[in-house]
Amino acid sequence: MLDIKKIRLEPEKYRKGLEAKGGIKKNINLLLEIDARRRSSVAEVDQLKGLRNKVSDEIAAIRKAGKSAGLKIKEMRKVAEKIKSLDSKISDLEKKIKNIMITLPNISHESVKVGYSPEENEILRYWGKKPTFDFKIIDHLDIAETLGILDFHRAAKISGAGFPMYVGTGAKLERALINFMLDFHVSKHGYKEIFPPFLASRDSAFGTGQLPKLEDDMYVTNEEDLFLIPTSEIPLVNIHREEIIPENNLPIKYTAYSACFRREAGSYGKDTRGLSRVHQFNKVEMVRFTTAEDSYKHHEELLSDAEDILQALNLHYRVVSLCSGDLSFAAAKCYDLEVWAPASEKYFEVSSVSNCEDFQARRANIRYRKTSDGKVAFVHILNGSGVATPRLVIAFLETYQTDEGKVIIPEILHPYTGFKIIKSQK
RNA sequence: GGAGAGAUGCCGGAGUGGUCGAACGGGGCGGUCUCGAAAACCGUUGUCCUGCUUUGUCGGGACCGAGGGUUCGAACCCCUCUCUCUCCGCCA
Numbered sequence A: 001m002l003d004i005k006k007i008r009l010e011p012e013k014y015r016k017g018l019e020a021k022g023g024i025k026k027n028i029n030l031l032l033e034i035d036a037r038r039r040s041s042v043a044e045v046d047q048l049k050g051l052r053n054k055v056s057d058e059i060a061a062i063r064k065a066g067k068s069a070g071l072k073i074k075e076m077r078k079v080a081e082k083i084k085s086l087d088s089k090i091s092d093l094e095k096k097i098k099n100i101m102i103t104l105p106n107i108s109h110e111s112v113k114v115g116y117s118p119e120e121n122e123i124l125r126y127w128g129k130k131p132t133f134d135f136k137i138i139d140h141l142d143i144a145e146t147l148g149i150l151d152f153h154r155a156a157k158i159s160g161a162g163f164p165m166y167v168g169t170g171a172k173l174e175r176a177l178i179n180f181m182l183d184f185h186v187s188k189h190g191y192k193e194i195f196p197p198f199l200a201s202r203d204s205a206f207g208t209g210q211l212p213k214l215e216d217d218m219y220v221t222n223e224e225d226l227f228l229i230p231t232s233e234i235p236l237v238n239i240h241r242e243e244i245i246p247e248n249n250l251p252i253k254y255t256a257y258s259a260c261f262r263r264e265a266g267s268y269g270k271d272t273r274g275l276s277r278v279h280q281f282n283k284v285e286m287v288r289f290t291t292a293e294d295s296y297k298h299h300e301e302l303l304s305d306a307e308d309i310l311q312a313l314n315l316h317y318r319v320v321s322l323c324s325g326d327l328s329f330a331a332a333k334c335y336d337l338e339v340w341a342p343a344s345e346k347y348f349e350v351s352s353v354s355n356c357e358d359f360q361a362r363r364a365n366i367r368y369r370k371t372s373d374g375k376v377a378f379v380h381i382l383n384g385s386g387v388a389t390p391r392l393v394i395a396f397l398e399t400y401q402t403d404e405g406k407v408i409i410p411e412i413l414h415p416y417t418g419f420k421i422i423k424s425q426k
Numbered sequence B: 001g002g003a004g005a006g007a008u009g010c011c012g013g014a015g016u017g018g019u020c021g022a023a024c025g026g027g028g029c030g031g032u033c034u035c036g037a038a039a040a041c042c043g044u045u046g047u048c049c050u051g052c053u054u055u056g057u058c059g060g061g062a063c064c065g066a067g068g069g070u071u072c073g074a075a076c077c078c079c080u081c082u083c084u085c086u087c088c089g090c091c092a
Helices: A004-009 A011-022 A028-064 A070-101 A140-147 A152-158 A169-189 A202-207 A233-238 A295-312 A359-364 A389-399 A411-417
Strands: A122-127 A192-194 A244-246 A252-261 A280-290 A317-321 A333-341 A346-355 A367-369 A376-378 A380-388
Touching: A004 A011, A004 A028, A011 A028, A028 A070, A122 A295, A140 A169, A140 A389, A169 A192, A169 A252, A169 A280, A169 A295, A169 A380, A169 A389, A169 A411, A202 A233, A202 A359, A233 A252, A233 A280, A233 A359, A233 A380, A280 A295, A280 A389, A295 A317, A295 A333, A295 A346, A295 A380, A317 A346, A333 A389, A346 A389, A359 A380, A380 A389
Parallel strands: A192 A252, A244 A367
Antiparallel strands: A122 A317, A252 A280, A280 A380, A317 A333, A333 A346, A346 A380, A367 A376
């Protein structure tokens, strides 16, 4: 949620910011006009309530003295009616304001390039080199098929299209990657590990900004109105919903594994081969709560935490800074990590590292108390994948394939896999 | 799924219609004392909205799980909802 007071002060900045974010002109004038009406009604009703409070005290005093206060009570009856009608008017106006506010996305940070399509994203740098091979390489689906470590066909029988099923050493590899990443973030980067619920309430999904915009992209249970989380960012951020955190507890750093569920409605036919776009996948997520002053420093650290995983696995990747129009609803700035898949000859996004500033904190009402003056302010909240497995596995299988159709496991994973090479298990 | 109990400030916990924004205790913060600390004693202690001819140790308003109702006046009475806990049943 944006801060309506700031919009009031700098409407032009927000008008431009919103346009840069979505390319859609949002009606700031209407919002401010309703806000002005609301404030004038609040002033009016507050004055009447002040009167009512005063006279109520007088009535109490008269009663105490054993006299009758009939006249004043009669008078106040009218005031009470007026208050009631103004209160309901104000609550209508507040609903209107809220309905607009919850649909406004966060605006981008000044360092973010204004642009309206993914083509305008900036590639910041490359790490490592594209691997070369002296034999004909095959893509991850063919590898997985040959080795028998993925079974999409039988998974479709269970759930439908887009649900991967890992088999045998494939399943073990998946689990190894998850455990490796979690251990890495806990021991090397100082995160506290969380194993969160995988279903979240409407309030929680609203707090992180998935709702109302992305409702159609989430699976929801009929009876309980619970959403299957599309990312563990939702539970991690909502850990501190409605809380005031002492400043010296910040920064708070959480990491969690979760399965992630996405309907991916409307994306059929696009980039859907194999593991590149699926309805259920595994992801290790990182979330940080920080002060306003420090959040961009933490944003860079978070990026580097995610990069460390790819570097430890020695996979070639690039870092992309998203342009304003490609940012998600809640983000003010975002880096994507894209890992190279040599046979698919593509960079695949495996991580988004976002600074949402106080946008989510305002929705979820998460604040901190400053040590200096005891005042409260909204925390800044950042999230980053560290990282998501399906596309990581694409790059992994394609990068580490051998001419015999096997896959070599890098040494760092050996303690987790218990094997050094994936052979055919058919 | 059935039965019951509860939700009050940072925490515990009182309060059942009129100075209750809320007793009391604990914690935190400030002070006295001390070489320092502890103890003791004294003081202090929330959030949100809004106004401005004084942006202030300023004025007004709201907030006792949420929403509605009764009343001149609600933490307190009534209704609905949510959540938590206990017991029974079922179950990995």
